[in-house]
Amino acid sequence: MLISASPRLGFALACLVSCLAHPKPARSQDSNAIPPYALTITLDRPDAIYQRADRVTFTIKLARDSKPVEDATVHWTLSKDGVAPISKGDVKLTNGATTVTGKIDEPGFLQCRATFQTPAKQTVTAYSGAAIDPLQIGPSLPVPDDFSTFWDVQKKKLAAVPINPRLTPIKPPSSKVETFDLQADSVGAPVSGYFARPTDARSRSLPIILLVHGAGVRSSSLDSAASWARKEFLALDMNAHGIGNGQPDKFYADLSAGELKNYPTLGRESRDTVYFLGMFLRLVRALNFLTIQPEWDGRTVIVHGSSQGGAQAIVAAGLDSRVTFFAAGVPAMCDHTGSVVGRVCGWPKFVPKGADGTPDSKVLEVARYYDAMNFARRTQADGIVTVGFIDTVCPPTSVYAMYNALVGRKEIFNDPPSQHHVSKEAGDAMRSAILAHVEKRRAKPGSKP
Numbered sequence: 001m002l003i004s005a006s007p008r009l010g011f012a013l014a015c016l017v018s019c020l021a022h023p024k025p026a027r028s029q030d031s032n033a034i035p036p037y038a039l040t041i042t043l044d045r046p047d048a049i050y051q052r053a054d055r056v057t058f059t060i061k062l063a064r065d066s067k068p069v070e071d072a073t074v075h076w077t078l079s080k081d082g083v084a085p086i087s088k089g090d091v092k093l094t095n096g097a098t099t100v101t102g103k104i105d106e107p108g109f110l111q112c113r114a115t116f117q118t119p120a121k122q123t124v125t126a127y128s129g130a131a132i133d134p135l136q137i138g139p140s141l142p143v144p145d146d147f148s149t150f151w152d153v154q155k156k157k158l159a160a161v162p163i164n165p166r167l168t169p170i171k172p173p174s175s176k177v178e179t180f181d182l183q184a185d186s187v188g189a190p191v192s193g194y195f196a197r198p199t200d201a202r203s204r205s206l207p208i209i210l211l212v213h214g215a216g217v218r219s220s221s222l223d224s225a226a227s228w229a230r231k232e233f234l235a236l237d238m239n240a241h242g243i244g245n246g247q248p249d250k251f252y253a254d255l256s257a258g259e260l261k262n263y264p265t266l267g268r269e270s271r272d273t274v275y276f277l278g279m280f281l282r283l284v285r286a287l288n289f290l291t292i293q294p295e296w297d298g299r300t301v302i303v304h305g306s307s308q309g310g311a312q313a314i315v316a317a318g319l320d321s322r323v324t325f326f327a328a329g330v331p332a333m334c335d336h337t338g339s340v341v342g343r344v345c346g347w348p349k350f351v352p353k354g355a356d357g358t359p360d361s362k363v364l365e366v367a368r369y370y371d372a373m374n375f376a377r378r379t380q381a382d383g384i385v386t387v388g389f390i391d392t393v394c395p396p397t398s399v400y401a402m403y404n405a406l407v408g409r410k411e412i413f414n415d416p417p418s419q420h421h422v423s424k425e426a427g428d429a430m431r432s433a434i435l436a437h438v439e440k441r442r443a444k445p446g447s448k449p
Helices: 147-159 222-230 249-257 276-290 308-319 361-370 372-376 396-403 424-442
Strands: 002-006 037-043 056-064 073-080 083-092 097-103 108-117 123-132 166-170 177-184 191-198 206-212 234-238 296-306 325-329 382-388 410-415
Touching (some): 097 108, 108 396, 177 276, 191 222, 206 222, 276 296, 276 361, 308 382, 372 396, 382 396, 382 424, 396 410
Parallel strands (some): 296 325
Antiparallel strands (some): 002 097, 037 056, 073 083
16 A cells, blocks of 8 residues: 655545544633534545545545634544554644545555544544445455355244244324234244334235344334334334333343343354344244235335344345345445455454454354355345445445345445444435335236245
8 A cells, every 4th residue: 555645735625525523622711612623534536436546635624613723733544444554644734734645456445534632632533435446345255155055954943933923012103004012933032023014004015124223232113113114014123132122221221231242242153153143033034924914015025224234134135035125224244254355344343363363263264154245145136235435333345345245236325424324315315225126016016026
């Protein structure tokens, strides 16, 4: 990686790709708020996408009360999406600005991080990310030879367990929908969620949407299921852990601090004991329930979630051929094995490293059976993925490694200014794609899932 830094004034910018970070405002003796510092990083391309031959220019600016901060010193680093090689330096700003330029000679993301320490010893941080030939980012390791066999065996175990659905009516948030607490047996913990359907639903008239959760421990969302039911869906919002719904906050807090505290890495010593095994099989079991409902149109099955939920959406599409579309926002669990080729891995950084930086060989093999990237290769479903270019939880390099493995019709919503969240624009893109898929399927009444 070739990197240089130099102050440059009056640089014309076509695009803002930045993260504003403000320290807690200090107060003067008369209690009037002091304006916070605003540190920004901008790029010279609207889409923040470059080729390997291109040199990337980041412009760093520091302002306070909309005025450039003079003679401030900013620390900067350039990295390969947060991992080595890393170049860094300190530079004094001129008229509140400087530029840093660099490149990487492989497909990936060039990340710029800038920090400024205020006179009050508070640290202000900003990030920016440039995509370098992202559609050429390949898998860090191939799919295991027995990947499909392993998961086919797990699904056979699930099929031996009767669904035994229990529906308990719940007061709906709208008179236009009916809502229920659903419990259905699975391998290990049950499917636990809120199921909703329109009150006037006709037989074989509605598409299915399964809504799955990001990381953490929480109840299913009644409002989420009801909202999609009002849009004429059979909707199930399923919590990630098969736990009870609608309990007091303390119930979920105690689980989060207790038996589920470290669930993302529980059982990672063997592919048969990984915590996510049960979570992934509950996706299939939830679809088993939804597809036996008389109101299902028999054609359209959608799975939607973000972060850990984005991973689940991809996994569901890879495990269950009934899925016709998935929407995965900033998906986790992508490219667990990236460290093998010197790349950043997605959440939850599943594979530990030894003191010498070498990944644990046993867990590395296990991780390959739980990598969203490998499920992506199994599905023919259409899908949409969103990616934040400065996401340090589910880094864009890992998301693109998964996206490039997809073989169905696909689209990706690049969200350069975003860290680990789904912006309004990204959320709107996923909702629009879901509704467009439904309309497309309705236009082909003979289509099958």
